[in-house]
Amino acid sequence: DQQVKQNSPSLSVQEGRISILNCDYTNSMFDYFLWYKKYPAEGPTFLISISSIKDKNEDGRFTVFLNKSAKHLSLHIVPSQPGDSAVYFCAARIKAAGNKLTFGGGTRVLVKP
């Protein structure tokens, strides 16, 4: 039972354009969401997060949007750069249950120069 799903396994975008990555979840108890970025042969690194009390969080070129009613979040990268080519994982947590993260399957992003 996958509680966090990333339905697009891959995404290709031109440099300078917007990348939009999507993530859906089923557990309404999740109250904190994170995005991680992973390069080959490295561990995932934290990118950006959002609490369920917000619907948007922005950090430079990265913005995460949360739609609680739809149990959906998205990551926007604007403008996309070749260095953004990586696998992106969405993750969710129930704060009261501790700091265990449930991850989605990942989306591979390729930014073409």
Next chain:
Amino acid sequence: DAGVIQSPRHEVTEMGQEVTLRCKPISGHNSLFWYRQTMMRGLELLIYFNNNVPIDDSGMPEDRFSAKMPNASFSTLKIQPSEPRDSAVYFCASSIREQGGYTFGSGTRLTVV
């Protein structure tokens, strides 16, 4: 700080052999997590510890897998006997329990032939 350190980086072993993966978390972090990454299942949590105590091992696939954390600076994940389907990248991560994000190690790529 050197970050989360995992060893070995690569391990190739024959089916039936015992495999031990090692992890040194970041000093001061009180939570430690073992994840496995596969193409089919993405990043799945195997087990996690708070203050060296196992909290949730529901993700451990079967009795062939065991994990220990004898002290705050060291953890092992053991597979005995190993099988080809155990081939994956195994990640260790650590965090401060009260905070949201993890720091991952670079992973151990395990190949069982």
